[in-house]
Each structure stands twice: as C-alpha cells, then as structure tokens.
Amino acid sequence: MRTFNQTSLTVALLLFISALVNAQTSKPAGKSTASSELIAAATQTKATNEALIKVQEAAIAADLVKLEQLRKLVEDGLVARLELENAEALLAGLRTNLETFKKNFADSEQIIAELRKAEEMAKAIPLLAAGGSSSTRSFLKPTIMRYGGQGGWSLNGLTAVQSFFLSNFGRGLPVSALGQSATHNRLGYDHRNAVDVALHPDSVQGKALISYLQSHGIPYLAFRAAVPGVATGPHIHIGSPSHRT
Numbered sequence: 001m002r003t004f005n006q007t008s009l010t011v012a013l014l015l016f017i018s019a020l021v022n023a024q025t026s027k028p029a030g031k032s033t034a035s036s037e038l039i040a041a042a043t044q045t046k047a048t049n050e051a052l053i054k055v056q057e058a059a060i061a062a063d064l065v066k067l068e069q070l071r072k073l074v075e076d077g078l079v080a081r082l083e084l085e086n087a088e089a090l091l092a093g094l095r096t097n098l099e100t101f102k103k104n105f106a107d108s109e110q111i112i113a114e115l116r117k118a119e120e121m122a123k124a125i126p127l128l129a130a131g132g133s134s135s136t137r138s139f140l141k142p143t144i145m146r147y148g149g150q151g152g153w154s155l156n157g158l159t160a161v162q163s164f165f166l167s168n169f170g171r172g173l174p175v176s177a178l179g180q181s182a183t184h185n186r187l188g189y190d191h192r193n194a195v196d197v198a199l200h201p202d203s204v205q206g207k208a209l210i211s212y213l214q215s216h217g218i219p220y221l222a223f224r225a226a227v228p229g230v231a232t233g234p235h236i237h238i239g240s241p242s243h244r245t
Helices: 006-022 028-075 081-124 134-138 155-169 182-187 204-215
Strands: 144-147 175-178 195-197 220-223 235-238
Touching: 028 081, 144 204, 155 195, 155 204, 204 220, 204 235
Parallel strands: none
Antiparallel strands: 144 220, 175 195, 195 235, 220 235
C-alpha cells in the first residue's frame, strides 16, 4: 500500500472535499474509492507514528535512567562533564522526535475524521434524477456550498453578524436555530457552536450574508435545498460543519 506523508494527505483531503461539495454529477462509486484510498493511507500513517511513539517513549525512559547514572558519575569525578552534555543533547533530540510523531499521529486522526465527514456529506448530496430535463441538468448548482474560513468561530461572534444584517436590511437576522436544537438532536448532530439562518443562499440577503462571512473568514455551509438526514430545507449554517453525536 502506498504511504502518504502528512502534507500529501492534507492536500489530497482539501481537494477531495472540494470535489465532493462542488461536483454536480460525479459517480458515487468514484468518490467512495478515492475516499477509501485516502483513509487507508491516513490510517497507515497513523499506525506508523503510533509505533514510533512507543519506540521513542521507551528510548527516552531508558536514556533518563542512563542520564541519572551519568550525573552521579560526573559528581564523583569519574566521567567528564562533556559526556553528560552529549547525553543530554541526545535526549533532547529524542523528545523533539517524539513531539513530531505525536503531531503526525494527531494530524492523521483529524484527516481520517474529515474524510469520513466528507463521505457522509457526499452521500447526503442528492444526485440529479436520470429522468430530469436537460434544462435542469444545464443549470444545476451544488446543493451544498462550504467555506472553511480562516479564523475561528464561536457563538460570541454572532452579535457582529446580527449588527451587519440589521444595518443593511433593517431587520433582525432570521435565526432558525441557535446552538443545539430539537431538530439537531433528532438528526444526531452536535450543533452547539453553530447558528442556522433561514435564508436561501441565492437570495439577495443570503448572498450578502455569505459575502460578509467570507470577508471575515467565518466558516459556513449553505444549503440550497433540503438534504435527507442533514438539512430540513434551504438555509445558511454559520460555523464549522456539525459532527455526528
């Protein structure tokens, strides 16, 4: 099996998610195969780093014992201090490597989670029925649009969004779900740090809100239609995608 490094996996993940969200008539089988290969590569990377972590931790534990012995020998004048300093430098290198392996392990876990989330999203995106008209196929738009954002998001940021909307449209932001709701409990999603706004993303107000979110680096999902098991109708979800509970 081919092994991916962390950079390759991250780039592949971004390309894969982008293709899932923006593709119009891609075949599900192709998506599943690409996803399975990436998940397998990330899982192999995770397993490799997990093994390296165990080896490195054992080496550090052994070196700590040797280091204590060296310190005593130096204090007794039996070993030169330079030998102790060299041993300390080697131990520092082992600890640096351990942190790298731990980061790679955590990154792999995150990539696997994101890929599985993307798979769920791909399954939820309804494909155009075979009997649809040619005009419908020609003007088909993605059901779900996703923007990952560049800054963090929390419900504390909602006040600024509400102020923008009120000053531009003279009415309050039409929030349909603030944090967790009964609907999200029923669908099985953790929506505690997200807000749903009852606006169609193609409406004038919906486009203005999306433009504002993008200009401020705020992540969102925009749904043009209901998606079985994911969204009950058109709306704009402010915040990162909700995870399954």
